[in-house]
Amino acid sequence: MSGLTPREWLGLEATHNPHRWYLPVIPRLSVREIFLFGGAGLAAATTALEETTERPVVWATAQYLDFAKVGETMDLDVHVSVSGRYTTQARVIGRVGDREIITVNAALGRRELDLTETWPTPPDVRSPDACRPRGYDYDQDSLGKHLDQRFAPTTGKKLGGPTGHGPGRLCVWTKPPDGVGNSAATLAVFGDFVPMGISNVASQPVGSNSLDNTLRIIDVRPSEWYLLDIEAGGIANGFGHGQLRIWDDQGNLQAIASQSVVVRDRLKR
Amino acid sequence: MSGLTPREWLGLEATHNPHRWYLPVIPRLSVREIFLFGGAGLAAATTALEETTERPVVWATAQYLDFAKVGETMDLDVHVSVSGRYTTQARVIGRVGDREIITVNAALGRRELDLTETWPTPPDVRSPDACRPRGYDYDQDSLGKHLDQRFAPTTGKKLGGPTGHGPGRLCVWTKPPDGVGNSAATLAVFGDFVPMGISNVASQPVGSNSLDNTLRIIDVRPSEWYLLDIEAGGIANGFGHGQLRIWDDQGNLQAIASQSVVVRDRLKR
Numbered sequence: 427m428s429g430l431t432p433r434e435w436l437g438l439e440a441t442h443n444p445h446r447w448y449l450p451v452i453p454r455l456s457v458r459e460i461f462l463f464g465g466a467g468l469a470a471a472t473t474a475l476e477e478t479t480e481r482p483v484v485w486a487t488a489q490y491l492d493f494a495k496v497g498e499t500m501d502l503d504v505h506v507s508v509s510g511r512y513t514t515q516a517r518v519i520g521r522v523g524d525r526e527i528i529t530v531n532a533a534l535g536r537r538e539l540d541l542t543e544t545w546p547t548p549p550d551v552r553s554p555d556a557c558r559p560r561g562y563d564y565d566q567d568s569l570g571k572h573l574d575q576r577f578a579p580t581t582g583k584k585l586g587g588p589t590g591h592g593p594g595r596l597c598v599w600t601k602p603p604d605g606v607g608n609s610a611a612t613l614a615v616f617g618d619f620v621p622m623g624i625s626n627v628a629s630q631p632v633g634s635n636s637l638d639n640t641l642r643i644i645d646v647r648p649s650e651w652y653l654l655d656i657e658a659g660g661i662a663n664g665f666g667h668g669q670l671r672i673w674d675d676q677g678n679l680q681a682i683a684s685q686s687v688v689v690r691d692r693l694k695r
Numbered sequence: 696m697s698g699l700t701p702r703e704w705l706g707l708e709a710t711h712n713p714h715r716w717y718l719p720v721i722p723r724l725s726v727r728e729i730f731l732f733g734g735a736g737l738a739a740a741t742t743a744l745e746e747t748t749e750r751p752v753v754w755a756t757a758q759y760l761d762f763a764k765v766g767e768t769m770d771l772d773v774h775v776s777v778s779g780r781y782t783t784q785a786r787v788i789g790r791v792g793d794r795e796i797i798t799v800n801a802a803l804g805r806r807e808l809d810l811t812e813t814w815p816t817p818p819d820v821r822s823p824d825a826c827r828p829r830g831y832d833y834d835q836d837s838l839g840k841h842l843d844q845r846f847a848p849t850t851g852k853k854l855g856g857p858t859g860h861g862p863g864r865l866c867v868w869t870k871p872p873d874g875v876g877n878s879a880a881t882l883a884v885f886g887d888f889v890p891m892g893i894s895n896v897a898s899q900p901v902g903s904n905s906l907d908n909t910l911r912i913i914d915v916r917p918s919e920w921y922l923l924d925i926e927a928g929g930i931a932n933g934f935g936h937g938q939l940r941i942w943d944d945q946g947n948l949q950a951i952a953s954q955s956v957v958v959r960d961r962l963k964r
Contacts, residue, residue: 484934485906485955487756489800491776491784507760507795512933513957515760515906517798526776529786531758531798533906537933539958541899544929545863594814630810637754637784637802640909642936642955644929659940659951660813660913664781664806665753667911667951669938671928682928682936684953686754686911688782689808 432473432611435603436466438502440477447474447502449520451494453567454603461493462500462527463569464636465618469611470502471518471530472641476610478504479514479534483610486532487640494520494527512537544644548677549591551578554599554651569615572603578653588626594658594668596623599651608646608680613672616654617641617683620668623656624687631692634666642682649674661689701742701880704872705735707771709746716743716771718789720763722836723872730762731769731796732838733905734887738880739771740787740799741910745879747773748783748803752879755801756909763789763796781806813913817946818860820847823868823920838884841872847922857895863927863937865892868920877915877949882941885923886910886952889937892925893956900961903935911951918943930958 432438436455439448447470453459455466468488476483494500500520508515513535520528551557557576562568578597580590589597598619602612621634655671670683701707705724708717716739722728724735737757745752763769769789777784782804789797820826826845831837847866849859858866867888871881890903924940939952 482932484932485936487758487800487907487909489756489776489784489786489802507758507798513906515758517758529776529800531756531800531907533758533934533955535932535934537957539901539930539933539960541897541901541958541960542929542931543898544931545861545896545927546929592814627814628810629812632810637782638756638800640756640953642928642953644931644936658814659911660811660815660948661808662811662813662913663751663753663804664808665802665804667754667913669951669953679929682938682953684909684911684938684951686802688806689810691808691810 465615468614481534574601620685634687734884737883741879750803843870889954903956
């Protein structure tokens with residue numbers, strides 16, 4: 427089931443320099459064959475970071491500065507700022523030519539601490555089999571089309587919002603592409619769905635583009651489905667903000683992502 | 696009440712170069728007169744960003760790389776990556792000598808969008824007058840001593856956790872230092888209290904140090920008190936993660952912060 431490594435899934439290429447990688451921007455990583463899906467950019471960066479430092483990502487934030495277009499190739503340079511006994515702090519700059527596309531700051535490592543606990547509780551949702559798959563109204567290839575995504579209505583009391591989990595909340599079952607297992611890369615892609623939440627809970631039709639993609643990893647378990655538990659925070663001054671918890675299908679918290687986005691009025695454009 | 700500008704509060708100094716600032720690390724911005732309080736570092740960066748670009752901060756993430764000690768001076772260099780019609784994307788590097796202390800990535804701006812909404816609801820809490828002030832068991836000056844902080848017990852059903860808001864949650868009324876009003880700088884300092892939440896909800900004594908401080912600003916209203924509504928997410932592999940919503944005293948959501956931290960066993964040190 428998880429036959430592809432993150433490098434194989436993304437098509438991330440190594441070079442003679444272990445700190446230097448490159449990513450051809452291909453249709454299956456794109457938004458509608460136009461530009462690189464932001465979460466795939468963070469996924470390439472976390473993969474490069476983990477391979478270069480040989481440590482797992484704990485936290486990573488991507489700042490999205492420009493679009494990398496399909497057919498272009500993004501260079502990724504890993505710079506290690508601090509390499510401690512247990513923790514590495516690093517950054518990745520992604521460029522096409524001399525155009526900066528993405529800057530990622532991150533911490534990686536494992537420390538000895540005899541304490542593991544999580545506090546949030548997973549939402550009550552119908553099983554994926556009982557939920558309707560997301561449809562697409564266009565023909566182009568797109569990263570989203572390689573996922574199976576299904577709005578996941580509550581099985582509990584209906585509290586409002588599109589899946590009944592309360593105002594501002596949206597729960598979406600998501601299955602990784604065929605052959606792709608769980609990894610920081612998979613969680614990075616899943617973490618870039620705050621805009622989906624904002625579009626579905628806003629009181630008028632809006633679209634949005636990510637300014638950043640922040641990922642905090644707690645666990646990386648294999649699972650057939652993952653639940654994206656999106657909590658929109660607010661929209662003000664033309665920008666939106668939200669959080670997204672990622673659960674495995676046994677209710678184990680895998681990661682907490684958050685994003686700020688540019689919000690556009692869909693009716694005006 | 697808000698007689699001090701953020702620059703005056705922090706003691707942030709301008710130079711001949713509008714992109715270059717410096718911050719003497721003074722005891723009132725410190726942790727126990729030893730090193731710069733992380734949130735004060737982000738506050739200096741957001742202040743420099745807002746003054747240099749003349750736009751308000753929407754999102755900012757600080758990566759903490761090293762400590763700036765009391766008596767040292769931190770240089771802050773503002774680099775504008777993208778300057779659009781409504782949105783600026785920028786970064787700030789903070790250094791003492793050639794030692795990098797902090798890297799901040801940020802977006803700033805205001806866009807025309809006729810839609811303002813927030814979804815989370817403020818927690819039920821006792822008024823600040825009915826809550827006990829936080830005490831300190833040391834004599835040194837410290838940023839925290841210039842705040843008035845009070846654990847804010849729920850007035851609703853007790854759901855567990857130190858203030859009754861549920862497992863992993865902690866609500867803390869916080870009053871800015873005398874003369875300091877609301878600003879991105881104030882919210883940046885408030886956003887660096889996820890470690891307080893984690894220490895108070897963990898099932899054994901732990902301390903923690905911030906790896907990052909991520910701030911998403913929705914509103915910047917004047918208020919006598921602000922409520923820090925902290926939600927610890929989890930602890931795993933020696934790292935912790937959490938979110939912190941900042942409310943004004945009328946229940947308006949001001950900002951959503953989040954952090955990942957290094958967690959230490961207090962008994963083992």
